[in-house]
Amino acid sequence: MRKNLILGLIAGGIALGGFSSCSNDNATTSRFEVRLTDAPADYAKVLVDIQGVEYNVSGNDGDWKVLPLSRTGVYNLLDFRNGVDTLLAGAEISAGKISQIRLKLGENNSVVTKSGETISMKVPSGSESGLKLNLHAELKAGITYVLTVDFDAAKSVVKEGNGKYSLKPCLRTYEKAVSGAVAGKVTPDTLSATVYLLKMNTVSQKNDTVATSIVKSGSFLIGGLAEGGYTVQVAPAYKYAPKSVQNVNVKVGDIFDLGVVAFQ
Structure with a gap:
């Protein structure tokens, strides 16, 4: 019997990613x-200066929690074109609802023209406090969720005239499932x-042990598994x-x- 994961999304999406587990903590x-x-x-x-990523479980302004950044600082958006992406932030968090995420930008934003000129970009005051994305997603225990943010550079960079530029972020999110x-339950x-x-x-034709879990209270859950038998x-x-x-057939996005x- 399989229990399908149900995600309710308002804007953007959440995805499943892979990780291995060697305990029942998940x-x-x-x-x-x-x-x-x-x-x-x-x-x-x-060049966009990313100083923080936060998530909100209730939608109230007082409930923002920090998602640890892979690194703080300037990212060249054009390094991540044609299907390439990079990890901004990630952590083990309590399973349950996520209402929103927000990206917090610093002041060191700029554009380099084709002629090699570097020009600073001003960020509108409303964006400096954080770029909010509504999710309203339900995170299930034992599953890795990956939210991919497409920061559209072409639409986000605005040429103001007189050689000045501003950064008015245009973002969209999408999901992919990979685990x-x-x-x-063990009785007694x-x-x-x-x-x-x-x-x-399939190479060695031998079984590989991919995860273990110590059961102390009967139930167990092992997540982050690749699709397969x-x-x-x-x-x-x-x-x-x-x-x-x-013949335990693990499928992407499902708990078997x-x-x-x-x-x-």
Whole structure:
């Protein structure tokens, strides 16, 4: 039985990305990442000073939380064209709702023309406090979500005349799914057990162990899994022989629910 992930989006989107898990900590958290990409523009460089990324779980101004940046500083948007992107920020955060994100810009924004001239760009006062994007998304525990922000340089750079430029950011977001998860329950719930996921390596034709999870209270959830077929093995710490469940077909964006693996 599979439980499909449901995402409610107002603007832009959320996506699934990949990570490996070696514990059961992700039963209450999700991996959330923000990535940056761009479309072509008729400049040599478009340099944007990104000083912060924050997310909001309720929509209230007092509920903004910091998403740690990969690096703070100037990004050349034109480095991320034709399907190329870069990680802006990411962290393990509590699973649940995200209402908004915002990008906070600094003052060191500029454009380099085709002739090689570097010209500073003024950012409108409203944008300096943060570029807000509405999401209203539900993050499920054990899944990695990647929000890709397309910072459209061609539309964002405005030529004001007299050789002056301003930056009026034009952003859109979109999603892509690249991972899934496996969940289940071991009974009795007092039984300590280790859960192994084995995936067939098409090169070596041997099973590779891709994730493990220590079960202490019965339930387990292993996320960030690539699409494909797995064998799940549940090995109690004592008394019982391991049990295996074969043909566990993990699909992108889904949590495959094994149900109950019972030991008596």
